[in-house]
Amino acid sequence: MRILLIHAREFSFKAKSKAIADAEPPDSIPSEASAENALVVFTTVEDVDTQNIREVVEKAANDIIEVAEKVKASTIVVYPYAHLSRRLAPPKAGIEALKLLEEEIKKRAGDKYHVIRAPFGWYKEFRIHCYGHPLSELSRAYTPKASAKLQVEK
Amino acid sequence: MRILLIHAREFSFKAKSKAIADAEPPDSIPSEASAENALVVFTTVEDVDTQNIREVVEKAANDIIEVAEKVKASTIVVYPYAHLSRRLAPPKAGIEALKLLEEEIKKRAGDKYHVIRAPFGWYKEFRIHCYGHPLSELSRAYTPKASAKLQVEK
Ligand SMILES: [Mg+2]
Ligand SMILES: [Mg+2]
Secondary structure: OEEEEEEEEEEEEEEEEEOOOOOOOOOOOOOEEEEEEEEEEEEEOEHHHHHOHHHHHHHHHHHHHHHHHHHOOOEEEEEEOOOOOOOEOOHHHHHHHHHHHHHHHHHHHOOOOEEEEOOOOEEEEEEEEEOOOOOOEEEEEOOOOOOOOOOOOO | OEEEEEEEEEEEEEEEEEOOOOOOOOOOOOOEEEEEEEEEEEEEOEHHHHHOHHHHHHHHHHHHHHHHHHHOOOEEEEEEOOOOOOOEOOHHHHHHHHHHHHHHHHHHHOOOOEEEEOOOOEEEEEEEEEOOOOOOEEEEEOOOOOOOOOOOOO
16 A cells, blocks of 8 residues: 655545546545645555555554644545556455545544545546645555465465 | 656645755756646656666656647646655656756657746645546656666676
8 A cells, every 4th residue: 555645734626527437436425525734645555455454554544643643734634546556456445445544544533633535436626735844745655464365275 | 767647727836945965956946836737747766767767758758748738738847756656766866867857848848838847855835736637647657678777798
């Protein structure tokens, strides 16, 4: 999983049209939102993540909260992004991973941060105003160490 | 080399502070700029590119012009970015590659596109408003096939 964390004075998005057949249904998640003082997490779920989604998501969620604390963001946005890796997970796995990431961030966020998730598989108009301070653009990568898949005895 | 091409209704940047010791000198290149209807090329120069910088840059420049034509951008922005790969070229090689990329884009642009390059190695505040149409976010990767380095006979 690759993430790019941008600390934004302002951020907004609006879904415009489906990019893939398996795009998240338009009624299951807000198609537009905006936030100020937001930690925007551009997130690419990779194929290898499917070996242990929970492990990858928990590591990412821990780091995201840590950065949110350092930069004193008030909102965290989980923003699906196809461009941080060339080895994307298939759409269904990608959506499940992003939902789990949102859930794990919310668990750690408590009342401290508002958490928003943007829809997967849609072309989206977006605006971002990156602060430009030394912690305003950070990238992280996660790979499962322990496989959670069934091991077939040979 | 990894590039992320974003077609932006508006884009602006402003250098704030040095991120590395070998940042481009502040007087050698504009520290801030803005553009409308811009094809913003977030560019990460990779270590492997140094095997044949010219080959990589020419392929990238060809693709960038092709996308600029498709989306009918009026400005092309070469924007150094550290986050599209984990295997970055060292700073001096990165700067040389980005200067060459700017040059090769300008050659192909003629009078049709205004070309801007943002400074390397600076934390930058930036604003971008991505159109969100189906060609407004594209990524490409390039690797040298032919090594241009001296081959030492064994
Ligand atoms: Mg996506
Ligand atoms: Mg940079």
